Amino acid sequence: MPPRPLDLLQGTLDLLILRTLALGPMHGWAISQRIQQMSDDVLRVNQGSLYPALHRLETAGWLSAEWRATEQNRQAKFYQLTRAGQKQLRAETESWERMTEAVGKVLGGSEGF
Amino acid sequence: MLRELVAWWRRRHVDREFDAEVRFHLEQETAKLVRSGLGQDEARRRAVRNFGPMDKHNADVREARGISWVDELVQDIRYGVRTLGKNPGYALLAVLTLGLGIGANTAIFSVINGVLLKPLPYEHGDRLVVVRQSAPLTGQNTVGVAIAEYFDYREQAEVFDGLVEYHQMNFDLLNRGEPDRVSTGVVSANFFDLLGIKPVLGRTFVASDDVPGAEAVLVLSHTYWRTKFGGDPDIVGQVFEMNDRPHRVIGVLPNVPHYPQENDVYMPVLACPFRAAAERTIPRNRRAFAGLSVFGRVKEGHTHEEAAAAIATINRRFTADHAGVYRTATSGFQATAVDVRSALTEGARELLLILMGITSLVLLIACANVANLTLARMLGRDRELALRSALGAGRGRLVRQLLTESTLLAAAGGAVGVAFAVATVGMLTTFVGRFTARTGEVSIDPAVLGFTMLVSIVTGLLFGTLPALGARVNLTTALKQGGNQAGDGAGRRRMQSALIVAQVAVSVVLLVGAGLLLASFYRLQQVDAGYRSDGVLSAEIYGNFSRYGNISALRRLYLPVLERLEGQPGVVSAAITNAVPLAGAAPGTIRFDIENRVTDDPDRRPATDIRIASDRYFETIGIPLLSGRRFGPLDTDESLRVAVINRAMSRYWDGHDPIGTRVTFNRGEDWFTVVGVVGDVRQFGLAQETVAQVYLPLTQSPQTFAGQVLVRTAGSPDGFAATLRQTVHAVDPNQPVERVQTLDDLRAEALAAPRLTATLLSIFAGLALLVTLAGLGGVIATSVTQRTREFGVRMALGATRPAVMAMVLRQGLVLVGVGLALGVLGAAVAGRVLSAYLYQTTPRDPLIIAGVVVAFLAAATLACLAPARRATTVDPLIALRTE
Known part of the structure; x- marks a missing residue:
């Protein structure tokens, strides 16, 4: 039996989306595939909950979006990191690292995390 | 907020976009699953499952887009309309009470706006001043300007674009053989240019109209042109006989208020035979023809104070040169320049402000009353609120719901108020017209509607906030207790009591004011004027x-x-x-x-x-x-x-x-x-x-x-x-035979202004009294319902019916007593503003104050009597069994 996928912390999803889009513009479905892939299927995004997050980030101005054709010539909404989004990504990555470091210290000697 | 409203308008667009995104996502996911070997249908099902709850995601997207609070508002409004609809008696009473309050304020404000606030309808109206001479030591507030004095002002004043003279005469204008007595403004040639009044037809006067031997010319007022000549477009050039000379009409004025008086026609000064004759006597009589009004336009960049100082200086100069004529030591003769707008409205300003104060008091009472009604209704809504709270509505949401309901009521009240104002503003304008010439611009315009909207919103917040503050619902007690038993109502009851006390106090102030004006009017009416007006007809034949x-x-x-x-x-x-x-x-x-x-x-x-x-x-x-x-x-x-x-x-x-x-x-x-x-x-x-x-x-x-x-x-x-x-x-x-009136009519006319003032205030005070008594009765009735069990116990323990009744009455009358005490104090202060409108009546007339107190107590007792009687009819057995 595979390990039960971890629930995604609120806020972590934002960071993952921003990180994913740092690779280049993509549409919602591609983002969900990418996140699943990157986390080796450990992190499991309830696919639909991606969209509120995308719209929230767009409203916040960190993403821009436009409708254009995919390679199969289908219309899809492509999201892209804005300049503000790039800054946000850097800030959030930094604070994430600080937190994991702190959590690691609390958990002490245990190497595994 | 604007962005959110825009987003809300575009919510269908957002929904459609989300739908398209979802469709694309599901297609891709299905295709992927098909590629991994699933059948089309199974793949589709799995894709949908992976996606999760569609509605929740859609709602989350809307919230992410900031649409949700608008959605909630719409929901609150729908819910509010439904709740109010279920309780039409309450809604109707509240809307009518608020409508009267808001309407009265709207009507008064429309007059204040038209009379006091709007700029003069003349070009550079804010720079127009009128020269005012007075002799305070002889008790003369205004002394007309004589021709020679006008010449001095005109020639020596430097901060003015110009000074012009005006006086009024009555002449006979022969209109196709019919003699018509016309009030005639006799004005300097540049009078209309200085005021910035452009004619609607023809031209106004020029300097060459006002030289000896010039053709006699007339400018018609808009009203005279419309009423006597039916707005004849060919009026310019027509000739009419006046003062035995032919006068040619050269122009028609626009429909603007005339100052200082309304006139039918205007002529240049040299055409006035009386003034011309007087001017020749100036060498013998410095104050010849001392009936001119003199207006000036202050030069750009100069203040009214400078203008007033310039006029005062010139006045001091010529009074010193003609000390024997003016005797300033004993007459105090002096001059200044006064802003035309304030001069035009000074007779009405104070009265209008008093009326505005009175109507805002009435509105406050209305607010307190609706707040009280709402509080009383909340007692019955505890369970509903508790239920909604249990179902997940936050406290903020509940308060917002209550505020939405009160704002809805206030908005409806505002609509009723505008209707009320439209219906009464004409009467009010006629009334104020007795105190100022400037009523022609009174109308319910956008500024007034904006005011009404503002007042309605503030009103809604005012009477909505108090009950909402009491909306702290204790879930467990409210849900556990029976339907007719409220939870912790003590805070709310205190609030109700405070509101009643305030209403009584304000009503007493208004009633004492009305009482003073009525007493004053009665005394004025009883005045023996020293002659018998009955049976006498008067008319002028000049x-x-x-x-x-x-x-x-x-x-x-x-x-x-x-x-x-x-x-x-x-x-x-x-x-x-x-x-x-x-x-x-x-x-x-x-x-x-x-x-x-x-x-x-x-x-x-x-x-x-x-x-x-x-x-x-x-x-x-x-x-x-x-x-x-x-x-x-x-x-x-x-x-x-x-x-x-x-x-x-x-x-x-x-x-x-x-x-x-x-x-x-x-x-x-x-x-x-x-x-x-x-x-x-x-x-x-x-x-x-x-x-x-x-x-x-x-x-x-x-x-x-x-x-x-x-x-x-x-x-x-x-x-x-x-x-x-x-x-x-x-x-x-x-x-011509004019001004045909009976002396009785003239006497009634002289009493019209005080009668209307007294009537208006009486109506407002009566409204306040009714609203307050209804509120009092309502509060006592609610309290009796709540204390049914207590009364039952008391009666079971041997309390007599009169004792129970007295208990209820005491509860009501204590509130009234406190309110009366505060009100009498308030009336002593507020009465002073009325003193200028009182005849042989002091603002602290003890008889009137005592009368109001006694009458109020009697009326309040009546209002409490019905609920008090109900308290005595409680059957102890039934009351005890309800628990």
């Missing part, structure tokens, strides 16, 4: 100077008219005088000397008001003869000059008998022998103390004057107007 150029010519009109009138059936007596009592004139102040008592100091000489009276004047108008005799047929042009004085004037004889002594009005050139003393007449206003007056016989009157015919008829004088006209036209078919 013989045109071109046909009746001097007094002996005028007598050839007046005396035959009198003779014919007295021959008419139904006429008891008829008279001609120069001023009808209470017709709006101001007293003259002619200095006089008593023979052998001539004082050398000209400023210490007594002053009197000269009236002209024909033989039967005193009988006709019912002024009693106190001693001596009246005028008779033997007093003629040739006989001894005689005079009749009133009692007020006889005081100058220091207790000696004036009869047989002589007086002079021109320092001994002409002497008049006093032959009688008559009673005092309140000629200039019912509230005004009588002044010294002297009557001279028509046959000996030294000057021309506008004849006022008085006819005492045996029956009602109303039907006599036609006969009066025929009689005058039998003597002179071209003589």
Whole structure:
């Protein structure tokens, strides 16, 4: 039996989306595939909950979006990191690292995390 | 917020976009699963499952887009409308109460806006000033400007673009043979240019219209053009006979308010024969024709203070040069310049502000009452609120829901209020028109509607916040307890009590105010004006100077008219005088000397008001003869000059008998022998103390004057107007007969303003009283319902019915008592603003205050009686069993 996928912390999803889009513009479905892939299927995004997050980030101005054709010539909404989004990504990555470091210290000697 | 509203408008777009995104996502996911070997249907099902709850995601997207609070608002409004609809009695009462309050405020504000706030409808209206001369040491607030003084101001004032003069005359304009008496503004040629008034037709005056020998020209007022010539577009160029000269119409004014008076036509100054004659006498008489109004436009970049200072300086200069004329040491003669807008509205400003204060008090009472109604209703809504709270509505959401309901009520109240204002603003405008000429611009315009909206919102928040603050719901107690038992209602009850106390206090202030005005009005109405107004018809026949150029010519009109009138059936007596009592004139102040008592100091000489009276004047108008005799047929042009004085004037004889002594009005050139003393007449206003007056016989009157015919008829004088006209036209078919009014009407007219003020305040106070009593009764009734069980227990333990009743009454009357005490204190302070409108009534009249207190207590007892009786009908068994 595979390990039960971890629930995604609120806020972590934002960071993952921003990180994913740092690779280049993509549409919602591609983002969900990418996140699943990157986390080796450990992190499991309830696919639909991606969209509120995308719209929230767009409203916040960190993403821009436009409708254009995919390679199969289908219309899809492509999201892209804005300049503000790039800054946000850097800030959030930094604070994430600080937190994991702190959590690691609390958990002490245990190497595994 | 704007972005969110835009997003809300575009919510369908957002939904559609989300749908498209989802469709694309599902297609891709399905395709992927198909590629991994699943069947199409199974793949589709799995894709949908992986996606998760669609509705929740959609809602989350909406929230992410910031649409949700608008959605909630819409939801709140729908819910609010539904809740209010379920309780139509409450909703209707609240909307009507608020509607009256908001409506009254809207109506008053529309008048304040039109009269006090709007800029003058003239170009550069804010730079227009009027020269105001006064002689405070002799009690004269305004002294007209004489021609010579105007010349000084005009030539020496430097901070003005220009100064112009104005005076009013009545002339006969012959319109196709019909004589029409027109009020005529006689103005400088640049008058309209200075005010910035552009004609709608033709042109206004230019300098060449105002030179000797120029063609006589007229400018018509908009109203006169519309009413007398039906707005004839070809009026310019038409010629009318006036003052025996042809006058050509050169233009028509736009529909703007006239200041200082409304006029039918305007002419340049040189065309006025009276002013021209007076100007020639200036070398002998510096103050010749002292009836001008002088206006100026302050130069750009200069202040009104500079303008006032400039006028004051010029005034000081010429009063010093002519010290013998002005005697500033004893007259205090001085001058200043006053902003035209404030001069135009100063008579109405205070009254309007008082009315605004009163209507805001009424609105406050309405707010308190609706707040109370809402609180009472909340007692029954505890369970509903608790239930909603249990189902997940946050406290903020509940408060917002309650505020939405109150705002809905206030908005509906605002709509009712606008309807109310539209219905009453006409009446109000007429009323205010008695105090200012500037009512033509009163209308319910966008500014007024904006005000109403603001007031409605504030009102909604005001009466919505209080109950909402009490919306702290204790879930467990509220849900556990039975339907008719409220949870922790103590805070709410305290709030209700406080509201009732406040309502009572404010109502008492309004009632005392209304009581004072009514008492004052009653006293004014009871004033003995010194003459009998019943059964007398008055009319003006002013013989045109071109046909009746001097007094002996005028007598050839007046005396035959009198003779014919007295021959008419139904006429008891008829008279001609120069001023009808209470017709709006101001007293003259002619200095006089008593023979052998001539004082050398000209400023210490007594002053009197000269009236002209024909033989039967005193009988006709019912002024009693106190001693001596009246005028008779033997007093003629040739006989001894005689005079009749009133009692007020006889005081100058220091207790000696004036009869047989002589007086002079021109320092001994002409002497008049006093032959009688008559009673005092309140000629200039019912509230005004009588002044010294002297009557001279028509046959000996030294000057021309506008004849006022008085006819005492045996029956009602109303039907006599036609006969009066025929009689005058039998003597002179071209003589206009004007201002036909009964003396009773004139007296009623003089009382109209105080009557309306008292009526308005009484209506508002009555409304406040009704609303307050309804609120009181409601609060007591709710409290009785809540205490049913307590009453049951008390009665089971032996309390008598009267004792229970007394308990309930005491509860109500304690609140009323506190409110009354506060209200009486408030009335003592607020009454002072009314003192200018009170006649022989002090603002702290103890009788009125006591009367209001007693009446209020009685009414409040009645209001509490019904719920108190209900408390005594509680059956102890049933009351105990309900628990």
